Amino acid sequence: MGFGEFRTFAMAICAGLALQVLALQPSKASDLSSAFPAAGLEDALRHENAMVSAVSLSRVAVLTSPRPKERPKGSEVRYxxxxxxxxxxxxxxxxxxxxxxxxxxxxxxxxxxxxxxxxxxxxxxxxxxxxxxxxxxxxxxxxxxxxxxxxxxxxxxxxxxxxxxxxxxxxxxxxxxxxxxxxxxxxxxxxxxxxxxxxxxxxxxxxxxxxxxxxxxxxxxxxxxxx
Structure with missing residues (x-):
């Protein structure tokens, strides 16, 4: 996954989280509904699901793990x-x-x-x-x-x-x-x-x-x- 793909993936995740927050706060959802049209919300959710499904769990672990210099090297040792x-x-x-x-x-x-x-x-x-x-x-x-x-x-x-x-x-x-x-x-x-x-x-x-x-x-x- 390149940087562009990772950025799109991260944005999709953030959008999904924002939607979940709105769903849990109905009093505020009506005030912000105009900023998130229904069709746009559906498209964002579909995009989020597609992006998440396309990324393997092992890849997600790598993306969210510590920087390479801080990881145990194990079998990655280079002489x-x-x-x-x-x-x-x-x-x-x-x-x-x-x-x-x-x-x-x-x-x-x-x-x-x-x-x-x-x-x-x-x-x-x-x-x-x-x-x-x-x-x-x-x-x-x-x-x-x-x-x-x-x-x-x-x-x-x-x-x-x-x-x-x-x-x-x-x-x-x-x-x-x-x-x-x-x-x-x-x-x-x-x-x-x-x-x-x-x-x-x-x-x-x-x-x-x-x-x-x-x-x-x-x-x-x-x-x-x-x-």
């Missing part, structure tokens, strides 16, 4: 920096901050798609009974123990300093959208990943499901128990 910047400025609590931090240190140099993929792994771990049940706990798992970190930036001995404000703004948006999203299609349930320039022995125990940018993603191999 581009431009799309992310078009969204409202994100905000959240501790869990959102932990996810944004992890994406920044693990994938700030990756494409937007690669950053979403890392976010998916973290959120997949939160959903898995094999890992802690909060984002911050997943990200911090093993921290403080040598070679025990699940995310290496927590055990590399370096101070975590966010120097690239532009990159951080983007990953905060990636984290915000990822937490609000209903599906995680990029990594197909992956709970592990590693850089493509290494070949860790543990990877052989898992199913490779995707390679995005400089990361390879894996999920546990589903084994069927024998009788």
């Amino acid at each position: 581009s920096g431009r799309w992310l910047r078009s969204l409202a400025k994100p905000s959240g609590g501790k869990q959102w901050a932990c996810l944004a931090e992890a994406i920044y240190f693990e994938a700030r140099g990756e494409s937007v798609e690669g950053q979403f993929a890392v976010a998916e792994v973290i959120l997949n771990r939160v959903d898995s009974p094999k890992f802690p049940n909060s984002i911050c706990s997943v990200v911090r798992q093993g921290a403080g123990r040598i070679h025990a970190c699940q995310f290496s930036y927590n055990c590399d001995g370096k101070l975590e300093y966010i120097a690239n404000g532009t990159a951080y703004d983007q990953v905060k948006r990636v984290a915000w959208v990822s937490m609000d999203r209903k599906t995680r299609p990029l990594t197909k349930g992956a709970t592990y990943y590693h850089a493509t320039h290494v070949s860790p022995s543990w990877a052989r125990r898992f199913q490779h499901v995707a390679t995005i940018g400089v990361h390879r993603f894996y999920k546990p191999i589903r084994r069927v128990a024998e009788k």
Whole structure:
């Protein structure tokens, strides 16, 4: 529906509402009857009914819903920096901050798609009974123990300093959208990943499901128990 059609639709609705108000107020209706000739009223009602019938309920929902920047994106996610910047400025609590931090240190140099993929792994771990049940706990798992970190930036001995404000703004948006999203299609349930320039022995125990940018993603191999 174009703007002109929407304007006609809105005008028809307003006319219908005005007629209903007049019908409920008979004392005033006689005073205004000259402004709304009978034939004109019938035509307006017919036009209103035709316009309303032609518009699907789903379309009406879209027209009356919040502006696109304010809507949950769900499956409408686009893997581009431009799309992310078009969204409202994100905000959240501790869990959102932990996810944004992890994406920044693990994938700030990756494409937007690669950053979403890392976010998916973290959120997949939160959903898995094999890992802690909060984002911050997943990200911090093993921290403080040598070679025990699940995310290496927590055990590399370096101070975590966010120097690239532009990159951080983007990953905060990636984290915000990822937490609000209903599906995680990029990594197909992956709970592990590693850089493509290494070949860790543990990877052989898992199913490779995707390679995005400089990361390879894996999920546990589903084994069927024998009788």
